[in-house]
Amino acid sequence: MKLYLMETYLCFLVRIKISKIYLRNNKNMNLKKYFILLFILFNYYLFSEEMTWIEPLNLANINSTADEFAPSWNSFENLLFFNSNISGFSKYYVSKPDEQFNFKTISLLEGELNQNKNNQSYITFETKDIAYISTFRQLPKKSVMNILQTRRLKNQWMKPFDVDSLKYDIFMAHPTVSPDGKMMVFSTQLNSKYDDTDLWIAYRQENGSWGAIMPMLNLNTPGNEITPYFASNDTLYFASNGQEGQGGYDIFISVKKNGVWQIPNPLIYINTAYDESDFAILPNQKAIFTSNRPGGKGGLDLYIVRYGKMQPTENIKQNINFSIASQVPEIKIKENIIFNSTPIFNYYFFNIDEFLKKGFNFSDDLTKIEPDSVHLSSPKIIVKRVKYLTEHNLIISVFCSGIDEIIKDNITRSLIKEFEISASRISINFVELNDKQRTILGDNKTAYLKFDSNNEKIFEPFDLNDNNIEILPPTLELTIETDKPEMINHADFIMKIGSDFEKKILQTSKLPQNILTKISDNSNVLLNSDSLIIELNALDKFNQTHNYRQTYLIAHSKNTQDKFIVFNNKRYVEYFLLIPDMNDLAGENPFRRSINSMVEKAMKKKNIIIRSFSDYAKNSSDRLKDYLLNQTGAKGLNIEIDNNVIKDVNSKKIYSKFLFSILVEI
Structure with missing residues (x-):
């Protein structure tokens, strides 16, 4: 209530100053008396009815799922200017109100002011043909947001240009020019002690430039002060997240009295726990601002407010109670870890003709333990381990059969390229297949690689564990209730897990829900x-926020x-071995x-079955x-030997003649 009265009192001071100017210039005493009486009655009505900015309304016809911000009223053209980044860049749009002062249509501002592949925003109009904006100025090694000037020629705003007296290699933006054209207030990081943005003021010099630039110490904080707006020569609105407010950026008003800007006060019936900024006054006792409060279309939205009276009950924050109930008091998570281990294959089989066309078909990832996946992935796994064991x-x-220099060269270059390993750490030898080996392979086009190393750790089994997570309940059934559903204008429901995960699960204007x-998706x-x-x-x-x-x-x-796996009604762990040469044993x-590792696993039940493909x-x-x-x-x-040869998709592979399945009972 005190904050509200302070805001109203500041407006009262503005009216007193206007009244003094009027009375000083008017010689008719009867008219003076009449004016004084009207002034007293009006301000009695003002205080008794508690006039302020009220009833924020989302401009749904203008807003989009992108950001809409930086509204500015051009009184010379009766147009609302604002910015939107719906195109990917911040550009100027305009909207002309209808007879009821509703904004229903928008259009992209024509002319050179909207620069391609650049962001521009926050326009303030000094005259009908001169305005200032915020946009990026290119420096040798970076670009910096600065205040530039634009002029209106042939009904179009032209490409902006530098203002020498406002040209700094540091952030300067959000200009607003006073109605008399003698002052400009803007946001900047100039001489900032806290790496924040502060409000500074510049004065018009005799030569037309801006000078005598100084910080507005009574308004600045260690936080950020942004988006100032001159409502009159001695009334300034701005946004801050450093002043005492409801949270985020809030909108404040300050009045200049006896040449000194007074301590700012918040617009308590506009501000919320979210961000409010970019305040500007419109005709017909209306104003406009930007907010990211719940209930908008997304990101920053434009809201319009009117200057009117608050009902007495509106001065007191409502006490609203809520409850959230679900079908369970807690969430249960059961993690089922399934151990899955496989021997690495130190052999890789390939067809010479296919290799010459496509190269090796190595795989980078072993995603499941089956023979073909292990066969394709083992070479890359072996090489990764060699890279790690640098010594x-x-x-x-x-x-292979019929070795010639072309095949040797292709295979050597392909292996070094595939494995991305230094040639000094890899030794490649070529061995001609003998008659027995060719007979077993069945043709002259099948070849294979054999990997060896003096460190057996390189061939350790590869573990691929499956983690199955069971969440109970998989779906939360929530019932949300309140004791004053008629008071709710908008509600957001957010699910938070840990410190980093946040997801909006519902937006509504109605309770209960x-x-x-x-x-379970998370x-x-x-x-x-x-x-x-x-x-x-x-x-x-x-x-009010709750x-x-x-x-x-x-x-x-x-x-x-x-x-x-289940085999003959018993449970077994299955391992695959690829042994082309039994002498390797x-x-x-x-x-x-x-x-x-297999034998150690088998010592419990002591049963092993050897199967072949x-x-x-x-x-x-x-x-x-x-x-x-x-x-x-x-x-x-x-140890039993199964005399039945396995006939499945693996038995048709090029390497299946040397493939074994080892079953260890568990």
Whole structure:
């Protein structure tokens, strides 16, 4: 109430000054007495009826989902100028009011003032042909927002040009020129101690330039002061997030008394907990401003207000109670971790003709554990490990038929390019296939790479764990109620998870509401959080803000298990081995660590089944069984060989003759 009276009192001071000027210049005593009586009665009405700026109304016909801002009334043309970035750049638009002073249509300002691929905004009119704007001025190494001048020629505003007295290599913007043309107030970071924007004032000099520039100390704070507007020569509106207000940027008014700008006061019936700025007065006791409050079309919107009286009940903030209920008191998250490990294949098979056409078909990611995915991904996994273990090199043997220099050169260059590894760390050897190997492969066009290294860590099994997250309930059923639904003008409902995630789930002007919000879509965020918050931000019909929060705790649990398949009514972990040369089983082989891991897993149930994808592999199964029994140190294992050859999509691959499936019972 005190703030409101201060605002009204400031308006009263303005009227007193206007009245003194009128009476001093008028010699008719009877008229003077009559005017004084009218003045007293008017101001009695003013104070008794509590006149102020009220009833913000969104200009829906002008606003868009982009930002609309920087309104300015051109009294010389009876046009509303404003800016919108709907095109991707801030450009000037105009709107002419109809007979009822409603803004229904807009058009892009014609002429050179809207520059291509540049942002321009905040126009203030000194005369019908001279105006000042904010736009970027290009410096040698950067561009900076400055105040430029534009002139109106042949009914069009021309390309803006520098004003030497306002030319600074620092942010200067938001100009407003006083009605008498003798003062300009603007926002700048000039001499800022806090890296903020302050209001500065410049005075018209005798030569027409702007000078005697100084900060407006009574109005500035360590926060930001922006978008000033001269309502008269001694009345200034502006926005600040450093003055005491409701939150964000608020609009303030200051009146100059005895040459001193007075302490500013907020427009309490316009300001909210959101941002309000860009205030400007229109004809017909109306004004316009910019806000990002809830209920708009998106981003910054333009709002219009009228100068009128407030009802007594509107002076008191309404006490409105809210409640948010759901079907559960807490949220439960169960993380199911499925361990999935596979031996790395140190062999890669390819067709020479296809290679010469398309190169190698290596894959960068192992997304699922199946033979073809492991076959395509293993080379890149091996090379990544070699790069990490910088003291070890990689040896690649290329087995193929009919080796010539062209094939050698193509394969060598392709491998170095694919692996992006220094040539000094990779050794490439070419080996001619013998008759037995060609017979097994079945043609002369199949070749393969064999990867070796003196560090067995390079061939460790690759872990690909599947994380399945179960959220209960997957959807929150919310019931929102209030004891004064008739008072609600707009309400936003926001879901917050942790410190970084925020999502608007509903905008409405009606309560109560039933909301279904699917939270399972945000499983990864929920997994790392301890609570979920439903926040209500409401505006009542008197423009007062109300906030309410409901917090749901998150209960976490975790379950781990091995990925398995069912074979003969038993559960097994399946591993794949690719062994073209059974002699690799002797001594230190690349897959020794993988086999040791299998045997360790098998020691619980002690049952292993060897399956094959070809007759050749089946005939080699005995040697693999002997290795598992004799070379791994395992005792008491029951190892069976399945005599049925697997016939599926993997059995048709170029490498399937050497592919084994090892089943370990769990």
